[in-house]
Amino acid sequence: MGSALDVHRLHFAFTVTFHYLFPQLTMGLALLIVILKTMALRTGDEHYNHSARFWAKIFGINFALGVVTGIPMEFQFGTNWAEFSKAAGGVIGQTLAMEGIFSFFLESSFLGLFLFGERLLGPVGHWFAGLLVFIGSWLSGYLIVATDAWMQYPTGYRLLPSGEIELASFWALLLNPWALAQYAHNMIGAVQTGCFVMAAVGAFYLLARRDLFYAKTFVRVGVTVGVIAAVVQLVPTGDIQGVMIARHQPVTLAAMEGLFRSQDGAPLAILGQPDIANGKLDNPLQVPSMLSFLTYREWSAQVRGLDAFPQDQWPDKIELLYYSYHVMVGLGTLFIAIMALSAILLWRNKLFEARWMLWILMLSAPLPYVANTAGWLTAELGRQPWLIYGLMRTVHGISPRVVAGSAWFTLIGFMGMYTLLSILWLFLVYREIEQGPELREKLRTAVPAPVTADYGDI
Amino acid sequence: METVWFCLVAVMVAMYVLLDGFDLGAGAIHFLVAKTTEERRQVIAAIGPVWDGNEVWLLAAGGVLYFAFPLLYASGFSGFYLPLMMVLWLLILRGTAVEFRNHIQSMVWIPFWDFLFFASSLLLAVFFGAALGNVVRGVPLDESGYFFEPLWTNFQLGDHPGILDWYTILVGVTSLLALMMHGSLWVQYKTEGPVRQRCGRVAAWAWWGVLIFTALLTMVTFAVQPQVIANFKTWPVAFILPALAVAGLAGVVFELRRGKELNAFLASCAYLLGMLTSVVFGVYPMVLPARDPVYSLTVRSAKAGAYGLKIGLIWWIIGMILAACYFTYVYRTFAGKVTANPDSHGYGN
Numbered sequence: 001m002g003s004a005l006d007v008h009r010l011h012f013a014f015t016v017t018f019h020y021l022f023p024q025l026t027m028g029l030a031l032l033i034v035i036l037k038t039m040a041l042r043t044g045d046e047h048y049n050h051s052a053r054f055w056a057k058i059f060g061i062n063f064a065l066g067v068v069t070g071i072p073m074e075f076q077f078g079t080n081w082a083e084f085s086k087a088a089g090g091v092i093g094q095t096l097a098m099e100g101i102f103s104f105f106l107e108s109s110f111l112g113l114f115l116f117g118e119r120l121l122g123p124v125g126h127w128f129a130g131l132l133v134f135i136g137s138w139l140s141g142y143l144i145v146a147t148d149a150w151m152q153y154p155t156g157y158r159l160l161p162s163g164e165i166e167l168a169s170f171w172a173l174l175l176n177p178w179a180l181a182q183y184a185h186n187m188i189g190a191v192q193t194g195c196f197v198m199a200a201v202g203a204f205y206l207l208a209r210r211d212l213f214y215a216k217t218f219v220r221v222g223v224t225v226g227v228i229a230a231v232v233q234l235v236p237t238g239d240i241q242g243v244m245i246a247r248h249q250p251v252t253l254a255a256m257e258g259l260f261r262s263q264d265g266a267p268l269a270i271l272g273q274p275d276i277a278n279g280k281l282d283n284p285l286q287v288p289s290m291l292s293f294l295t296y297r298e299w300s301a302q303v304r305g306l307d308a309f310p311q312d313q314w315p316d317k318i319e320l321l322y323y324s325y326h327v328m329v330g331l332g333t334l335f336i337a338i339m340a341l342s343a344i345l346l347w348r349n350k351l352f353e354a355r356w357m358l359w360i361l362m363l364s365a366p367l368p369y370v371a372n373t374a375g376w377l378t379a380e381l382g383r384q385p386w387l388i389y390g391l392m393r394t395v396h397g398i399s400p401r402v403v404a405g406s407a408w409f410t411l412i413g414f415m416g417m418y419t420l421l422s423i424l425w426l427f428l429v430y431r432e433i434e435q436g437p438e439l440r441e442k443l444r445t446a447v448p449a450p451v452t453a454d455y456g457d458i
Numbered sequence: 459m460e461t462v463w464f465c466l467v468a469v470m471v472a473m474y475v476l477l478d479g480f481d482l483g484a485g486a487i488h489f490l491v492a493k494t495t496e497e498r499r500q501v502i503a504a505i506g507p508v509w510d511g512n513e514v515w516l517l518a519a520g521g522v523l524y525f526a527f528p529l530l531y532a533s534g535f536s537g538f539y540l541p542l543m544m545v546l547w548l549l550i551l552r553g554t555a556v557e558f559r560n561h562i563q564s565m566v567w568i569p570f571w572d573f574l575f576f577a578s579s580l581l582l583a584v585f586f587g588a589a590l591g592n593v594v595r596g597v598p599l600d601e602s603g604y605f606f607e608p609l610w611t612n613f614q615l616g617d618h619p620g621i622l623d624w625y626t627i628l629v630g631v632t633s634l635l636a637l638m639m640h641g642s643l644w645v646q647y648k649t650e651g652p653v654r655q656r657c658g659r660v661a662a663w664a665w666w667g668v669l670i671f672t673a674l675l676t677m678v679t680f681a682v683q684p685q686v687i688a689n690f691k692t693w694p695v696a697f698i699l700p701a702l703a704v705a706g707l708a709g710v711v712f713e714l715r716r717g718k719e720l721n722a723f724l725a726s727c728a729y730l731l732g733m734l735t736s737v738v739f740g741v742y743p744m745v746l747p748a749r750d751p752v753y754s755l756t757v758r759s760a761k762a763g764a765y766g767l768k769i770g771l772i773w774w775i776i777g778m779i780l781a782a783c784y785f786t787y788v789y790r791t792f793a794g795k796v797t798a799n800p801d802s803h804g805y806g807n
Binding site: 060061064065067068069071072074075077078079080082083084085086087088089090091092093094096097098099100101102104105106108109110111112113116117120158160164166167168170399400401402406409410413417421424428431 | 540546547554770784791
């Protein structure tokens with residue numbers, strides 16, 4: 001730890017991990033807010049509008065933090081990864097520029113209208129503004145995933161003798177099969193974050209015996225959408241993603257699973273600690289032949305282990321990759337259990353009285369953040385040692401003139417600033433939840449033009 | 459094709475300067491034109507619904523620069539590493555300040571964010587000016603196509619210049635004055651009462667500064683970057699660009715005297731546009747001049763593949779038409795003056 005390469009990697013990893021805490025919630029909530037607004041329109045029940053307004057405020061806080069932490073991501077391609085940008089900018093610059101032009105303009109224009117223009121727009125117009133914000137944020141998600149997918153599985157390019165990479169097919173870049181699979185898996189992950197957070201806030205109000213009407217709406221919407229998302233996260237989206245990795249990044253699969261030796265009927269490791277030096281998994285808890293079946297749909301199929309590949313092709317942080325993957329899958333399985341149980345109780349009209357289940361729902365709120373982060377760590381650590389899979393190694397992508405000292409300086413700066421942003425985030429979101437939708441609506445309607453109501457206060 | 463993209467990037471950067479310029483300027487004059495919490499709320503409200511969209515022009519221009527001129531993006535961004543990171547921190551602070559200022563009605567909370575908004579806007583206006591100054595002056599590129607500039611060296615224009623030297627500081631100050639004028643004209647147009655009156659005074663005061671510094675800068679620039687004179691000699695028709703700037707500057711004071719607030723703001727747009735296009739034209743075909751001219755990056759050496767540029771043009775046009783529609787709609791929806799009454803505008807509550 002200390003070479004320029006390590007610092008540049010940590011720089012990007014830190015800033016992107018922190019950034020993605022916000023979009024995963026806003027992309028998930030955008031869908032749920034559109035659902036709430038649609039229910040308000042269809043039933044004419046104002047409570048749904050109040051619910052949407054409450055969540056729009058939390059959405060606004062997270063969106064603002066997502067925007068300000070997102071700007072450094074685009075800059076860093078040039079500042080820290082200049083050789084990569086020089087070689088591949090003509091390709092991935094396409095999707096990044098399209099994100100700015102097609103989704104940021106859309107989002108930024110209509111978010112302002114959605115947050116501050118409810119009265120100006122009327123019910124249908126306001127619903128439509130919400131829908132456009134949802135479309136904008138999901139489009140943004142696609143273009144970013146397509147950029148990453150190209151680094152995982154490059155398509156539609158031409159390699160020039162100078163080492164530069166030129167775009168050869170726009171549609172091959174945009175409709176990269178890897179991007180489609182990864183997008184589905186990623187967006188379902190964002191929906192899970194939205195659902196768990198919404199259900200957790202509802203559960204909190206129910207446990208605290210306050211804001212009961214809204215609490216039930218939040219739990220109902222969170223659990224109903226959440227149970228679908230939890231299942232779809234595993235089958236088919238997770239499954240498709242796994243098969244793609246097995247086909248195109250077999251060495252990554254071996255490292256993720258902790259499979260050191262090639263074998264027929266390879267087992268699936270549930271637990272165990274990888275020991276790289278001795279090439280084995282310590283204290284393994286395994287399901288026999290399961291990995292072969294999941295990968296090739298055949299119990300006795302041969303799965304290649306790390307020993308089938310030269311060591312310079314191995315991902316360089318195998319332990320971290322192994323644990324990220326196992327944390328993601330473990331939590332994903334837990335989410336199915338939590339959501340399925342909650343859904344059954346909801347269906348039997350018992351959920352709102354089942355305090356033990358509400359406790360579980362409330363305390364689960366941070367877990368999807370962990371799972372989504374672990375999922376991205378799996379994808380990006382699994383891509384190593386390549387920056388663009390098979391085309392450019394990570395070590396060759398950094399900026400030649402930016403020394404480790406400069407990168408440390410700015411990394412420490414970002415760490416300090418993001419610590420402050422985290423405190424700010426906790427404080428502001430806590431205030432909204434503490435105030436709650438009931439008091440909020442009372443304040444809104446009590447005085448026609450309350451002093452507290454201000455720009456920024458919907 | 460590369461010249462087309464050079465122009466398109468220039469258009470997007472110009473849009474950024476005209477639009478985000480007024481809200482940066484509004485930040486820089488925040489404490490000059492608004493004395494009470496309520497008045498400061500009006501300044502924020504004058505840019506509130508649009509500042510985020512304005513800033514998107516920076517991201518979109520950056521993205522387009524990235525795919526059209528990858529070498530320029532790589533070389534320029536890594537060379538300006540430290541100042542760019544500071545720009546990012548300032549953008550983070552500023553965005554947070556505008557968005558969160560009104561969340562809590564407290565005499566501790568609001569002044570804190572007001573100050574951050576003011577300080578980050580002011581520094582950004584200076585930084586962006588200094589960045590432009592660096593491009594015009596040229597950077598220490600060598601045969602590798604890379605460079606790294608420290609924040610400052612000896613403040614001279616030698617072979618090892620820093621980000622800050624006397625020339626780039628001069629451009630930074632000019633930029634600050636110009637954006638203060640631009641911002642106060644916008645806030646004047648959007649507000650009523652004492653804020654509006656003070657904006658008019660600040661604009662008139664900044665106008666003199668802009669006049670003096672523009673004249674000074676123009677003379678100095680001819681000496682610092684010889685390409686500018688050469689280009690204007692080769693294509694004298696381009697004198698229309700600096701003429702636009704002069705007309706814009708004259709227009710500001712003329713319209714201000716007549717009390718036509720929107721016209722004065724538009725004249726200020728014309729001034730900024732004239733200045734920017736003069737600079738861009740002046741350094742063409744270089745996109746990043748080097749101190750040693752043989753290593754300068756040009757539109758030709760920095761461009762991406764022909765196919766990508768062609769296909770990009772198609773979606774760029776579609777995207778820009780859409781963006782123009784959104785912007786027209788949003789600016790029309792939030793048209794008119796922000797008043798002292800937070801609720802009267804429909805978006806207070």
